[in-house]
Amino acid sequence: xxxxxxxxxxxxxxxxxxxxxxxxxxxxxxxxxxxxxxxxxxxxxxxxxxxxxxxxxxxxxxxxxxxxxxxxxxxxxxxxxxxxxxxxxxxxxxxxxxxxxxxxxxxxxxxxxxxxxxxxxxxxxxxxxxxxxxxxxxxxxx
Amino acid sequence: xxxxxxxxxxxxxxxxxxxxxxxxxxxxxxxxxxxxxxxxxxxxxxxxxxxxxxxxxxxxxxxxxxxxxxxxxxxxxxxxxxxxxxxxxxxxxxxxxxxxxxxxxxxxxxxxxxxxxxxxxxxxxxxxxxxxxxxxxxxxxx
Amino acid sequence: xxxxxxxxxxxxxxxxxxxxxxxxxxxxxxxxxxxxxxxxxxxxxxxxxxxxxxxxxxxxxxxxxxxxxxxxxxxxxxxxxxxxxxxxxxxxxxxxxxxxxxxxxxxxxxxxxxxxxxxxxxxxxxxxxxxxxxxxxxxxxx
Amino acid sequence: xxxxxxxxxxxxxxxxxxxxxxxxxxxxxxxxxxxxxxxxxxxxxxxxxxxxxxxxxxxxxxxxxxxxxxxxxxxxxxxxxxxxxxxxxxxxxxxxxxxxxxxxxxxxxxxxxxxxxxxxxxxxxxxxxxxxxxxxxxxxxx
Numbered sequence: 001x002x003x004x005x006x007x008x009x010x011x012x013x014x015x016x017x018x019x020x021x022x023x024x025x026x027x028x029x030x031x032x033x034x035x036x037x038x039x040x041x042x043x044x045x046x047x048x049x050x051x052x053x054x055x056x057x058x059x060x061x062x063x064x065x066x067x068x069x070x071x072x073x074x075x076x077x078x079x080x081x082x083x084x085x086x087x088x089x090x091x092x093x094x095x096x097x098x099x100x101x102x103x104x105x106x107x108x109x110x111x112x113x114x115x116x117x118x119x120x121x122x123x124x125x126x127x128x129x130x131x132x133x134x135x136x137x138x139x140x141x142x
Numbered sequence: 143x144x145x146x147x148x149x150x151x152x153x154x155x156x157x158x159x160x161x162x163x164x165x166x167x168x169x170x171x172x173x174x175x176x177x178x179x180x181x182x183x184x185x186x187x188x189x190x191x192x193x194x195x196x197x198x199x200x201x202x203x204x205x206x207x208x209x210x211x212x213x214x215x216x217x218x219x220x221x222x223x224x225x226x227x228x229x230x231x232x233x234x235x236x237x238x239x240x241x242x243x244x245x246x247x248x249x250x251x252x253x254x255x256x257x258x259x260x261x262x263x264x265x266x267x268x269x270x271x272x273x274x275x276x277x278x279x280x281x282x283x284x
Numbered sequence: 285x286x287x288x289x290x291x292x293x294x295x296x297x298x299x300x301x302x303x304x305x306x307x308x309x310x311x312x313x314x315x316x317x318x319x320x321x322x323x324x325x326x327x328x329x330x331x332x333x334x335x336x337x338x339x340x341x342x343x344x345x346x347x348x349x350x351x352x353x354x355x356x357x358x359x360x361x362x363x364x365x366x367x368x369x370x371x372x373x374x375x376x377x378x379x380x381x382x383x384x385x386x387x388x389x390x391x392x393x394x395x396x397x398x399x400x401x402x403x404x405x406x407x408x409x410x411x412x413x414x415x416x417x418x419x420x421x422x423x424x425x426x
Numbered sequence: 427x428x429x430x431x432x433x434x435x436x437x438x439x440x441x442x443x444x445x446x447x448x449x450x451x452x453x454x455x456x457x458x459x460x461x462x463x464x465x466x467x468x469x470x471x472x473x474x475x476x477x478x479x480x481x482x483x484x485x486x487x488x489x490x491x492x493x494x495x496x497x498x499x500x501x502x503x504x505x506x507x508x509x510x511x512x513x514x515x516x517x518x519x520x521x522x523x524x525x526x527x528x529x530x531x532x533x534x535x536x537x538x539x540x541x542x543x544x545x546x547x548x549x550x551x552x553x554x555x556x557x558x559x560x561x562x563x564x565x566x567x568x
Contacts, residue, residue, distance in 0.1 A: 085384070
């Protein structure tokens, strides 16, 4: 297995919340990250769709990982925006993120989130945001 | 207990993911919503802070609830953006959302997310987004 | 000339502010819009680069046009976000917008803004937003 | 006149595009900036309202100025999002920006844009974004 993917899987496994959600890093190389989340009943909202918070988590975390692929592992998402496109119902969420532009301390990235249902993928959310090396974002590292 | 708060608590309890995260609706009236999430180990990332995905969930869901307080219960978050301000460490997250402007089918809302640590609140994220009545967003309701 | 492009050029010519900025619609078809703005001294800021407000205008307007290509001409930009990637210096700005997803009353679109300098294009900003049919956004149409 | 306001007025006057738009800095202190733009025919779109690009310019520039009030004058807007709330018609746009949080190299700020019509102000757009010291954003300073 590729070194970066191996390191990424370890990082994801060390995030308790990612373990709770059941996220898997299914692709990771320089400028590219893919997170897959099997859809379980506990990830849903009251109408039977995947909760928006899960989709946001997927986008946010895929953005962080892809930013880390060019900036190094000590990164955080500084900010992002997301547009939800359709309700997500199916067997898995797949978040795919790419780097649009990277500087020395920050990268601007995009992530598309798909839902897999009966073997067919549909785009269910799109996002765009900034990933920063820790200590270089607007975050105070208290 | 206030009727709207009671209805909101039922709605939140019917979201499996909100139950998984442990969110509580601690304030709900026309144009105002407050979600509180006790910080547990399973909500954290690898550096011991609350995972950004939890903060996003809190903002997203508080935005949806506050939008629903003026538009009625059948609403979704169409889109939002969030800026993270500082790492969140403490005993609880508190997301407070207000309505900036509402039309017939959509509302623009803001949400500030605080972390409570040793009795002191710190602002850890700010967000802004659009909540839409179901069937009135850009979402296809497949 | 293609009908949609012809109609788009007329719409742009009827926007006083677009005339003031000097924007030209250089591509327009279903799901695709391209605005070009020759860079003149009056579009700059104090360090000799194109003012961010011009880049925002370009993104915003290209988003509106591309949304209109699928929703019909009576549309407005409801919201968008933009990330600036590098200072823009050169001879022209080129904003290229596409539709990511469209429903009955709204469309989610993306726009990339390039600067042309000595024959070479560089990406200088990326944006993402929602375009709505008039009367269907969160806007009150007072 | 206050020193910061005086310096800010000089900075604004050195932006050709701000002169073209007719923007005035009408308030400027640490953590606070107000830009006023008299509404002239050349700032409009085809339906007689202020062009969204002007509102975006106002928000973007007020955000930059308010960020500069805490970070120093060499700043740029890295990114922002804006929601339009209602069509703007009247005699002036007034953009008021505040600092939500500032670190060493970046600040997260909000800006509300009002339109003044017959002596009455209405909120017509809300925005939120990140301002960075030059050399500290994701921008390459080519």
